[in-house]
Structures are given as structure tokens and as C-alpha cells.
Amino acid sequence: MTSSPLARLPAVLLIAGLLPAAAAAQGSGSATLDAVRGRGQLVCGVAGAVPGFSLPDSQGVMRGLDADGCRAIAAAVFGDANKVKFVNLSTENRFTALQSGEIDVLIRSTTWTLGREANLGGLFAGVNYYDGTGFLVKAAAGVKSARELDGATICVQPGTSTELAIADYFRNNNMKFTPLLIENRAELESAFLSGRCDTYSTDSSALATFRATQPKKEDFVLLPEIISKEPLSYMVRKGDDKWFDIVRWSYFAQLTAEEEGVTSKNVDEQLASTDPNIRRLLGTEGDMGKALALDNKWAYYIVKQVGNFGEMWDRDIAVLGVPRGINNLWTKGGLQYAPPLR
Amino acid sequence: MTQAAADPRYGAAPPPRRRWRLSWNDPRTRNLAVQAAAIAVVAAAVWYLAGNAGRNLAARHIATGFAFLHRVAGIPIAEQPIPYDPATSTFARALLEGVLNTLKVSLAGIVLATILGTFVGIARLAPNWLLSRLAAVYVEVLRDIPLLLQLLFWYTLLQTLPAPRQAVHLGPAFLSNRGLRLPGLVWQPAHSWAALAALAGVVLSVLWARRARARQDATGVRPPVWPVAVALIIGLPVAVWAVLGAPLGFDVPVRKGFGFAGGVTVSPEYAALLAGLVIYTAAYVAEIVRSGIEAVPRGQWEAAGALGLRRGAILRMIVLPQALRVIIPPMTSEYLNLTKNSSLAVAIGYQDIVSIASTTLNQTGQAIEGIAIIMAVYLVISLTISLFMNWYNARVALVER
CATH class of the missing domain: 3.40.190.10 (Periplasmic binding protein-like II)
Incomplete structure (x- = not known):
């Protein structure tokens, strides 16, 4: 570098003035x-x-x-x-x-x-x-397939693709259901455990992990049907x-x-x-x-x-x-x- | 006014009107300028915010506008005051269900909270020591527990009811953790006519009451009002119904599949929300009623007592009408609070307008539109309640002669 600091001052000022723009243009x-x-x-x-x-x-x-x-x-x-x-x-x-x-x-x-x-x-x-969307039921209910869920009350989180998938599935199979929509997952799961719903539906991964974390996991059955791609x-x-x-x-x-x-x-x-x-x-x-x-x-x-x-x-x-x-x-x-x- | 007009100081010509000058020293110019500036600032802020939101939404490729209202919703809804099918109904219809569900719980809540609150408020002033202490404990405890906790409490409590297969029989009704399943009336045209007749009966009763008052003012003799009103409001619809063949059929619920078929359901979500709102708000209403009654001077009680009226009659005919003037304005706030608090429904899975609108904004991604709809709905409901209560307040206000 041959130029003195003073001589570089205008350039520095110019760069300083353009700093935000320069960051956007020459940053990442x-x-x-x-x-x-x-x-x-x-x-x-x-x-x-x-x-x-x-x-x-x-x-x-x-x-x-x-x-x-x-x-x-x-x-x-x-x-x-x-x-x-x-x-x-x-x-x-x-x-x-x-x-x-x-x-x-x-x-x-x-x-x-x-x-x-x-x-x-x-x-x-x-x-x-x-x-994929699955269904978890209590073993005591004796349900073996999602096709047997006509008239069931289903616990599901609102605002999910699950809720749309369930609506489609029941409509395709000419069945009816009553949704119970609670946003808070813990509240929803407690509603399912207390028997407010007949089945709990969400991604089958989450159902499997939920089942695995229950004290007696034999009490719960994951139904074989996977009704959607998730x-x-x-x-x-x-x-x-x-x-x-x-x-x-x-x-x-x-x-x-x-x-x-x-x-x-x-x-x-x-x-x-x-x-x-x-x-x-x-x-x-x-x-x-x-x-x-x-x-x-x-x-x-x-x-x-x-x-x-x-x-x-x-x-x-x-x-x-x-x-x-x-x-x-x-x-x-x-x-x-x-x-x-x- | 006649006195004022007689005062020579007021009888003179009106004060000279100052000419309006376009100067900063003229208060009118100054006020106009300040107000214009304030409006300009607000308009500029709104314009900037709207433009900013619009540009950013466009830059992020987020859909805007209300076109989504006409798309098929697909979201399931449990409580349907009007028929709704996720396969064919639009988002607009889904949101309407939400509005109706909000109204369903708010209106019932307002009526029940008023009744319960009035009783508790009066009980707090009762000479019976136990009764007044109980009322005081009710008010102090329930005011201090957050409403959300109370809702979750009631909801959890209702979930401990037996499963549908072990449902409790209450005559033809079933009580289970799916709610209360009641026999429903099979609606027939004769019932619609009877309802119409009841409405006509109310209108005719009001007209008759006015006529009776006019007659009383003119002659001092009051024609019977209550018997006529009862005949018009109850007798007329029954007569219409009987003439049309007196059809009566009930849709009695029976156990079927996972739950029940037939009848009408009061869901645990609705029951928990209604119970929570009523019991919580009644505590505030009780305090308002108590303060209103205490605002009536003791002399009124004593004077009425001296005339030989019983305590109940004094309360009903002397004190409450005067207390109402103090009670109504704060009561309006409580009604508005109850309506807005009903949005806590989201926590216990009751699908009110907030619940359905937030699902909608989540499925469509249009947050600004979704929130705008929620705000518009609450604004309209709140303004309607305010307008009604202000009208009622003006009616019961002290008319000074």
C-alpha cells in the first residue's frame, strides 16, 4: 500500500456510507x-x-x-x-x-x-x-381395522394435514366421525386416555412414540391402515x-x-x-x-x-x-x- | 328554563360571533390544524403499515385476499348449529359455524351468569350469616382463580364421567363422557307455526300493555295485563299447534356403535365452557349487584318497611329498580368480557370462531385475513351488546323532571 491513511479517507467514508448495501450485495x-x-x-x-x-x-x-x-x-x-x-x-x-x-x-x-x-x-x-396418518385405539375397544371406525369420536390436532386426511378417508369410505380438536398435544392425549375419544389420530410415528411412552403399552393398538402420505x-x-x-x-x-x-x-x-x-x-x-x-x-x-x-x-x-x-x-x-x- | 329566560342577564342578544381568521391565533384554526395533522398521521401510519405488509407478503409469495373463503374447507367440525360437510362446505361456511358456536355459548352464558350472579349478590347481603358467608367465599375464591384453569378443571371433571357403554341413564337421556344425549323434538311444520304464534303473542302483549297503561293514565282503572299476556304468549301457540293436529314426536337416543344414535347432544366441551364462563363471570356480577343494592340509601328500605312492605317486596319493587341504574353500566363490561373470554374455548376443544379461524389461517396460511375476521366478528358482537345495553341503560336511567 502506497497511499496514506488520509488519502484513503474518502474511500473509507464512501464504503461506510454504503455499508448496509454492500453487506447485502457482497456478504453471503x-x-x-x-x-x-x-x-x-x-x-x-x-x-x-x-x-x-x-x-x-x-x-x-x-x-x-x-x-x-x-x-x-x-x-x-x-x-x-x-x-x-x-x-x-x-x-x-x-x-x-x-x-x-x-x-x-x-x-x-x-x-x-x-x-x-x-x-x-x-x-x-x-x-x-x-x-403417514394412523389410528391408535385402546385394546379394550376390540377394533381391528380403521374400516370399523364408523361413528367414532377422533382426537386430532387442529390445523394439521392429519385433520384433512381423516376427513378424506371417512368420506371415501362412506363413514362418519366426530372430531375432537385440541391444539395442546398434552390436553389432547389426556382426552384420549380418559376415553373422551375412541381413537387418537396423527402421524403414525408420533402414535408409536406415544404408545411406547405409556405405562402399559399393550393396552393400546396401532391400527394397520396408514391412510395418507405425510x-x-x-x-x-x-x-x-x-x-x-x-x-x-x-x-x-x-x-x-x-x-x-x-x-x-x-x-x-x-x-x-x-x-x-x-x-x-x-x-x-x-x-x-x-x-x-x-x-x-x-x-x-x-x-x-x-x-x-x-x-x-x-x-x-x-x-x-x-x-x-x-x-x-x-x-x-x-x-x-x-x-x-x- | 323559564327562570333562566326571566333572568335579564340571559335575555340579552347572543354573544357576538367572532369572525374566523386564518391565523394561528384563532383557536378554531388551531384546532382544525391540529385535528387535520392527527388524522394525517394516523392515515399515513395505516397506509405505511398496509403497504409494508402488502410488499412483504408479495416478496414472500404468500397468498393474499379473501378468495379462500369460497374454497372447500375440508376441516371437520364437531358442533354444527347449521348443516356442514367438510367435503363440500366452504371456509366461509366453516367460519359461520364458528360465529354461531361463539354466539351459542356467549348468549347462554350472559343469561345464566346474570341469574346466578344476581342470586349470589343478593345472598351476600342476606341477614342469614351462613348464606352471606357462603356467597362471600364463592365470590372471593372464584374471582381469584384464572378462568383458563377453571375451564380445564371443569373439562377434566366431565371427562371422568363413564364411557358410553356404561352411560348413566337419566330417563330417556344418557350421560357419559361424550356428553349429555337428550331426546330431540322431531320438528314439524306445526311447530314452526306455533313458534310464529308465540312471537306474535309477544308483540300483541306489548301492544296490549301499552294500551292498558294509556287507559290507566286516562281513567285510573288498570285493565288486566298479565292474564292477557299469558293467554297470548302461551295459549295462542298451543291453540295453533292443537288446530294443526297436535303432532308430537321425539327422537330418542339409543346406544349404537361407539356411542349413541339419535337425539341431541350437549357436548362436554360446550358444558365445560359454559359452566366455566357462567361460574367465573357470576362472581363479578354478584359484586356489581351487591354494590348496586348498597348504593340505594338505607332510607329507602326503612321508608318502604314503614309502609308495611315485606323484605322481598322491598327488594323487588323499591331497591332493585333503583339499583339497576348503578348496575347496568359495569354489567355491560362483564357481558363483553364473557363474550371475549369464550375464545378460551380453544384450550378445551370447543370450536368457536377463534378455533375455526385459526385452523383456517393455518390451512390457508393467510394469517392477516384470519385475524382480521376474528377481530371483525368480536367487534360486531361487542358493539351489538354495547348498543343494546346502552339502550336499556337509557331506559332505566333516572328521568329527572
């Missing part, structure tokens, strides 16, 4: 990413009341598949999976929270539908659980494509890691791997992280601190006795499939 290119970095924390919308997905443990730490999904994004952005603030949302206020910018990403067992993607101003970034997805606001990429690829990175056999235990040894797929994933080769405006070791941090998708599953879902089923990797007969990370 993502308003959400800039906001997250500026705040030093990812704000993630979760349910906060669903075992296996998001529920605080005895230490007050949020546990579950959705909560760990939030942590993976924080690990990708900050290299620190703990820089997450969890916001508990109900089925009814979740979209408003996302639309208004109160949260950066919504990971709350939210079903991907056309209507939601087209009307709500949101984009679905990845399916962390392929689910791909539970990550959701972000429309209009911030770079942020969408980061969220979606944080999830794909976890799938890729599982596919390649990279786990939180062996990830440090894998840094020395010669497999180009693993090298690209862990940032020892190529510029995948930089392309996302992240640290090139973004996926290393995710796997190291949160684990791959299978580890997340084993920790959060498998312990509740729910089989992996269609949520297995595509190589093992499931639907979980990540595009090539290259």
Missing part, C-alpha cells in the same frame, strides 16, 4: 445467513413436546430428530452444533412464526404439501421422516435460495455420511480417506462448503458434532421401538436418498 448473498451469523445463533422452530422429534430431557436439553436437524444446520453455519435457540411452536402458529421471520427454519414434523408450498410462502428443504420436512421461507441450499444440504450431508459409512466416531480418521466422495464431503478436496458460503469443513462439523442420519435415528427414534422401515437409505430398501455431493 443470503439475508437469513447474515442474520443468523450476526446474531451468533440459529433460531429453530420445533414442537418441543413430541418424544423422538423434539422434547426436552431431564436436563432441559432439547432431544429428538427435529432438534438434531437444527443442530446440524448450526454446526454447518458456525462449526458449533450448540448455537441453536429452540422455539416451541404449536401446529397452529408454526407457519406464522416462519413467515414473520421469528424463526430461521421450521423443523416441526411438518408435512410437505402443494398447498403449503404454493400458499404459505415457504419451501420444503428435505424429508427427515416419511410418515413426508415430514424442513421448511424455510421463500426468497432466500442460498439459505434454502444450506438447510437442504445439511440434511443431505448427513445422509451422504451414512451412505459412505462416516460416523461421529470415525470422522477424524476419515479425514485421511482417499475416497473422493468422502474427501469432498469432509472438505479435504473441492470447494463444496465455499459454494454454500460456509466453511469448507461444514459437513465435518455436522458429522463430528451431530452424527450421520443413521446415528441420529438410532439415538432419537430407534430407542422408542419404532422400526426404520421406509426411512432407511435407498441402498437398504428405503426412501432416504441424497443427490451426489459434488
Whole structure:
């Protein structure tokens, strides 16, 4: 540098004046990413009341598949999976929270539908659980099939795709039902337990975990019918494509890691791997992280601190006795499939 | 007025009107300018907020407008005052169900809370020590427990009722944790005519009462009013019904499948909400009634007692009519509170307007429109109650002669 500080002053002033504009134009290119970095924390919308997905443990730490999904994004952005603030949302206020910018990403067992993607101003970034609507009944009721539910009272959360799926199913099968709609999940479940409803309906994953957490789970029967497709997805606001990429690829990175056999235990040894797929994933080769405006070791941090998708599953879902089923990797007969990370 | 006119100081010409000058020193100019500025600020704020919301909604590709009202709702509704089918009915219809459910619980709540509150308020002033203490405990305890907790209490209590298969028989009715299942009247055209006749009877009774008063003022003889009114309001519909063949049929509930078939249901959600609202609001009404009665000077009681009236008659004919003037304005607030508190229905699964509108805004993603509908509905209901109560207040207000 040859110019004196004084000579550079006008340029400095000019830059200072343009600072907000410059930040937008030359920052990461993502308003959400800039906001997250500026705040030093990812704000993630979760349910906060669903075992296996998001529920605080005895230490007050949020546990579950959705909560760990939030942590993976924080690990990708900050290299620190703990820089997450969890916001508990109900089925009814979740979209408003996302639309208004109160949260950066919504990971709350939210079903991907056309209507939601087209009307709500949101984009679905990845399916962390392929689910479907099921019915739970008390064994004492003697019901064996959902076809026998004509005239039943059904406990269901309002504002969900479940409530629409049930209406469709009963209409298709020429049956009638009475809904009991309570937003608060605990209140709804207590209404079912007290016998106010004949059956409790929601995503079969949540029914399975609810059944697993009951003192006598033999008293409850999960009916065989799955009456709808409920791909539970990550959701972000429309209009911030770079942020969408980061969220979606944080999830794909976890799938890729599982596919390649990279786990939180062996990830440090894998840094020395010669497999180009693993090298690209862990940032020892190529510029995948930089392309996302992240640290090139973004996926290393995710796997190291949160684990791959299978580890997340084993920790959060498998312990509740729910089989992996269609949520297995595509190589093992499931639907979980990540595009090539290259 | 005649006295005032007789006063020479007032008899003079009106004070000279100052000419309006376009100057800051003229108070009228100043007031106009300030008011215009205030309106401009409010309008600018509204315009800015609306524009800002519109731009942001467009930028986020969020649908706007009320077109969704004509789309098929698909959301199931448990309590249907008017027929509703999720497969074919629109969101507008679903929201109308919500409004009717809100009115159903609010109106019943207002009537019952007034009756219960009046009794408790009078009981608190009763000379019987036990009765007045009990009323005081009622008021103090129920005012202090948040309404939401009370609702959850009643709802949980109702859930402990037996299951439908072990339902309690109350004559032809069933009581279970699915609610109270009552025999329903099979509605026939004759009943509609009878209802119409009852309405006509009310109108005719009012006209007759006016005539009777005019006659009393003119001649001092009061023609009978009550017997005529009873004949018109009860006798006329019964006569119409009898002439049309006196059809009467009941839809008696029977056990079937998971619950019951036939009859009409009072759901536990409705019962819990109504009970919670009535019992909570009655505590406030009781205090208003008590303060109203205590505002009537003791001399009124003593004077009426000196005339030989009994306590009940004094209360009914002397004290309450005067107390009403004090009671009505705060009572209006309580009615409005009860109506707005009914939105806590969401917590116990009663589908009022807030519940259905928030489901709607969740399914359509149109939060601003959904909230606007809720606000408009409460505004209309509240203004209607206020207007009615203000009219009633003007009627019972002290007319000074």
C-alpha cells in the first residue's frame, strides 16, 4: 500500500456510507445467513413436546430428530452444533412464526404439501421422516381395522394435514366421525386416555412414540391402515435460495455420511480417506462448503458434532421401538436418498 | 328554563360571533390544524403499515385476499348449529359455524351468569350469616382463580364421567363422557307455526300493555295485563299447534356403535365452557349487584318497611329498580368480557370462531385475513351488546323532571 491513511479517507467514508448495501450485495448473498451469523445463533422452530422429534430431557436439553436437524444446520453455519435457540411452536402458529421471520427454519414434523408450498410462502428443504396418518385405539375397544371406525369420536390436532386426511378417508369410505380438536398435544392425549375419544389420530410415528411412552403399552393398538402420505420436512421461507441450499444440504450431508459409512466416531480418521466422495464431503478436496458460503469443513462439523442420519435415528427414534422401515437409505430398501455431493 | 329566560342577564342578544381568521391565533384554526395533522398521521401510519405488509407478503409469495373463503374447507367440525360437510362446505361456511358456536355459548352464558350472579349478590347481603358467608367465599375464591384453569378443571371433571357403554341413564337421556344425549323434538311444520304464534303473542302483549297503561293514565282503572299476556304468549301457540293436529314426536337416543344414535347432544366441551364462563363471570356480577343494592340509601328500605312492605317486596319493587341504574353500566363490561373470554374455548376443544379461524389461517396460511375476521366478528358482537345495553341503560336511567 502506497497511499496514506488520509488519502484513503474518502474511500473509507464512501464504503461506510454504503455499508448496509454492500453487506447485502457482497456478504453471503443470503439475508437469513447474515442474520443468523450476526446474531451468533440459529433460531429453530420445533414442537418441543413430541418424544423422538423434539422434547426436552431431564436436563432441559432439547432431544429428538427435529432438534438434531437444527443442530446440524448450526454446526454447518458456525462449526458449533450448540448455537441453536429452540422455539416451541404449536401446529397452529408454526407457519406464522416462519413467515414473520421469528424463526430461521421450521423443523416441526411438518408435512410437505402443494398447498403449503404454493400458499404459505415457504419451501420444503428435505424429508427427515416419511410418515403417514394412523389410528391408535385402546385394546379394550376390540377394533381391528380403521374400516370399523364408523361413528367414532377422533382426537386430532387442529390445523394439521392429519385433520384433512381423516376427513378424506371417512368420506371415501362412506363413514362418519366426530372430531375432537385440541391444539395442546398434552390436553389432547389426556382426552384420549380418559376415553373422551375412541381413537387418537396423527402421524403414525408420533402414535408409536406415544404408545411406547405409556405405562402399559399393550393396552393400546396401532391400527394397520396408514391412510395418507405425510413426508415430514424442513421448511424455510421463500426468497432466500442460498439459505434454502444450506438447510437442504445439511440434511443431505448427513445422509451422504451414512451412505459412505462416516460416523461421529470415525470422522477424524476419515479425514485421511482417499475416497473422493468422502474427501469432498469432509472438505479435504473441492470447494463444496465455499459454494454454500460456509466453511469448507461444514459437513465435518455436522458429522463430528451431530452424527450421520443413521446415528441420529438410532439415538432419537430407534430407542422408542419404532422400526426404520421406509426411512432407511435407498441402498437398504428405503426412501432416504441424497443427490451426489459434488 | 323559564327562570333562566326571566333572568335579564340571559335575555340579552347572543354573544357576538367572532369572525374566523386564518391565523394561528384563532383557536378554531388551531384546532382544525391540529385535528387535520392527527388524522394525517394516523392515515399515513395505516397506509405505511398496509403497504409494508402488502410488499412483504408479495416478496414472500404468500397468498393474499379473501378468495379462500369460497374454497372447500375440508376441516371437520364437531358442533354444527347449521348443516356442514367438510367435503363440500366452504371456509366461509366453516367460519359461520364458528360465529354461531361463539354466539351459542356467549348468549347462554350472559343469561345464566346474570341469574346466578344476581342470586349470589343478593345472598351476600342476606341477614342469614351462613348464606352471606357462603356467597362471600364463592365470590372471593372464584374471582381469584384464572378462568383458563377453571375451564380445564371443569373439562377434566366431565371427562371422568363413564364411557358410553356404561352411560348413566337419566330417563330417556344418557350421560357419559361424550356428553349429555337428550331426546330431540322431531320438528314439524306445526311447530314452526306455533313458534310464529308465540312471537306474535309477544308483540300483541306489548301492544296490549301499552294500551292498558294509556287507559290507566286516562281513567285510573288498570285493565288486566298479565292474564292477557299469558293467554297470548302461551295459549295462542298451543291453540295453533292443537288446530294443526297436535303432532308430537321425539327422537330418542339409543346406544349404537361407539356411542349413541339419535337425539341431541350437549357436548362436554360446550358444558365445560359454559359452566366455566357462567361460574367465573357470576362472581363479578354478584359484586356489581351487591354494590348496586348498597348504593340505594338505607332510607329507602326503612321508608318502604314503614309502609308495611315485606323484605322481598322491598327488594323487588323499591331497591332493585333503583339499583339497576348503578348496575347496568359495569354489567355491560362483564357481558363483553364473557363474550371475549369464550375464545378460551380453544384450550378445551370447543370450536368457536377463534378455533375455526385459526385452523383456517393455518390451512390457508393467510394469517392477516384470519385475524382480521376474528377481530371483525368480536367487534360486531361487542358493539351489538354495547348498543343494546346502552339502550336499556337509557331506559332505566333516572328521568329527572
